[in-house]
Amino acid sequence: MNRLQNKAVVVTGAASGLxxxxxLAMAREGxxxxxxxxxxxxxxxxxxxxLAEGARVVALTGDVTRLQTHTRLCDMAVSAFGAVHGLCNVAGVLGPGTLAEVTEAQFDHVMHVNCLAQLLSIRAFAARLRESAGAIVNVASVGAQVGLPLMSVYCASKAAVLGMSRAVAVELAPQVRCNVVCPGGIDTPMAQGLLASVPADERDALLARLTGRQLLPRFATPGEVAQVLVFLVSDESAFLTGAVVSADGGHTAW
Known part of the structure; x- marks a missing residue:
């Protein structure tokens, strides 16, 4: 497959999971x-x-809640590849569980990683994306659209991503497209960490609460959701902007 042949794509939160x-899905598309x-x-x-996929890559270890991280990565990408065609804001955290556990510092941390980091990334790459008529994909969550147990702060941060992304789509049009993916549960280290945070005898019940409303009652694989991001970066979605794509196994269908 070569849907992204010779396009330069930025991915935040690339160390694991989605x-x-x-x-890797982008690399396999060229x-x-x-x-x-x-x-x-x-x-x-x-x-x-x-590299094992035969693709070119530059990597930066850094804090995505800092603007200088994104400006440095932009400089690295342009130096290596000459342009930036796609930006995928995937980095995220879950944060505290029950309302009784939430502190102001924890709220700020979750909002900074899940929402502010995306805004800073877009700010750093906007000019280059305008030059290339590129695409932005922001990862939110089904939690932006429905309430999820033990995730009040997480849901708030992901709902903020929806509003921000729509505004970005308006501001950067027509040169740059900006869309959102709202995954349901994904089998990632972050999701497994959530399950591990509750007593062992409560994990099956929590999993049932997270997936029970889905028409496809299971966690997605990271690769399944990654293919949605590939589509939204590719020219196949050239007439799609300001949209929210629910990759949630049918959670929000009813």
Missing amino acids: GRATA AHLAIVDVDDAGLGETKALI
Whole structure:
């Protein structure tokens, strides 16, 4: 497949989970990759996997809540590839569980990683994306559209991504497209961490609450959701902007 042949695509949160799967899916479609994550070891593993696919890649270990991280990655991508055609904001965190556990500092951290980081990334790459008539894909969550147990702050941060992304689509049109993917549960280290955070005898019940409303009652694989991001970066979605794509197994269908 070569839907992204010689296009340069940025992926945040690429050290594991959906971010890694997205970077690899882009590489298999012929893209060059610029990847970033705070997890240096995981990022190195992702870089090696991308190189094994025969793709070109630059990697930066950094904090996505800092503008300078994104401006540096932009400089690296342009230096290596000459342009930037796609930006996938995948980095995210879950945050605290029950309302009784939430502190102001935790709220700020979740909002910064899940929403502010995306805004800063877009700010850093906007000029280059205008030059290339590129595409932005922001990852939100089914939690932006429905309430999820133990995730009040997470849901708030992902709902903010929806509003921000629509505004970005309006502001950057017609040169740049901006769309959102709202996944349901994905079988990632972050999801497994959530399940592990509750007592063992409560995990099956929590999993049932998370997937029970889905028409396809299971977690997605990271690769399944990554293919949605590939589509939204590719020219196949050239007339799609300001849209929200629900990759949630039918959770929001009823």
